[in-house]
Amino acid sequence: MSIHPSAVIADSAQIGENVSVGPFVVIEEEVIIGDGCVLDAAAQLRRGTTLGSENHIGSGAIIGADPQVIGFDSNINGGVKIGNKNVLREYVTIHRSTSDGEFTVLGSSNYLMTGTHFGHDCIVGDNNTMANNVLLAGHVLMGNNCFVGGASVFHQFVRVADYVMVQGLSGFSLDLPPYVMAAGVNYVAGINSVGLRRAGFDGNARKEIKEAFRMVYRSGKGLKEALEEAGNREWTNEAGAFFDFLHQKSKKGFCIRMEKAKAD
Known part of the structure; x- marks a missing residue:
């Protein structure tokens, strides 16, 4: 010491x-x-x-x-x-x-x-x-x-x-x-694709995460509708974690997609 x-x-x-x-x-x-x-x-x-x-x-x-x-x-x-x-x-x-x-x-x-x-x-x-x-x-x-x-x-x-x-x-x-x-x-x-690849996420997990992001942020649906649609299919654990977070109660709400915000 x-x-x-x-x-x-x-x-x-x-x-x-x-x-x-x-x-x-x-x-x-x-x-x-x-x-x-x-x-x-x-x-x-x-x-x-x-x-x-x-x-x-x-x-x-x-x-x-x-x-x-x-x-x-x-x-x-x-x-x-x-x-x-x-x-x-x-x-x-x-x-x-x-x-x-x-x-x-x-x-x-x-x-x-x-x-x-x-x-x-x-x-x-x-x-x-x-x-x-x-x-x-x-x-x-x-x-x-x-x-x-x-x-x-x-x-x-x-x-x-x-x-x-x-x-x-x-x-x-x-x-x-x-x-x-x-x-x-x-x-x-x-999606933080480079970070996920460096962290060892395999190609299928990254693909599913991108699809989950697209469903929420690029489909044109509201969050509630997108989450209901997501519940109709199976997801990898990694993509499931994306939806799990959005299902949790939020005191603040969730960030929006940059392109949509600029268009509005």
Whole structure:
């Protein structure tokens, strides 16, 4: 273990083996840090934050600060839980939950570039990459294997499913179903075919996903009618997941196809 003498560490913090703590790092009460983590200069882990193993926290990152909610009671014991093998670059901020005993959650093997922000109560899965200054408002849910371009923003309670690719400088107040490429403001442009191929989806699975997308976004039918039609045939598990997401109750509604929006 390597701890710089300028670091400030609470007595109640639990630190695993082979952890590196850089200059001016702050580790507050009831923080748990797993084995093999690296905390660069001036990183802060606020009270109630839990890190798994082999995470790298960049300079100036602040994990577990109070949520940006007017009138928030700082005595509420919400926290942040982070899995294993994540990279959080400089000045990443992740705010803690607004509810006692609840957590803002980041899974494992994610790469968050400089300035990425998670608001309170976000839940983000595994193997996601977020470029600089991506902003997730409170309660955003993101699945696995997504790539989000720089300076993209997501409104509170938005859901982003697996294998979504988002163009930089985009904004979303509506849900994004699995496998789509998304751009602009609440638009989907097509299927993330390259990402699916690289992820090992076979040709038949990709074909079925494209057909599912066509049925919902290019058939000219409304969502309800398209889902009813989809229920009349068998689909691969991968394409079925596309329809399953659209069947789920949404607080926000779903993004629309870019060409249709421009035509309207």
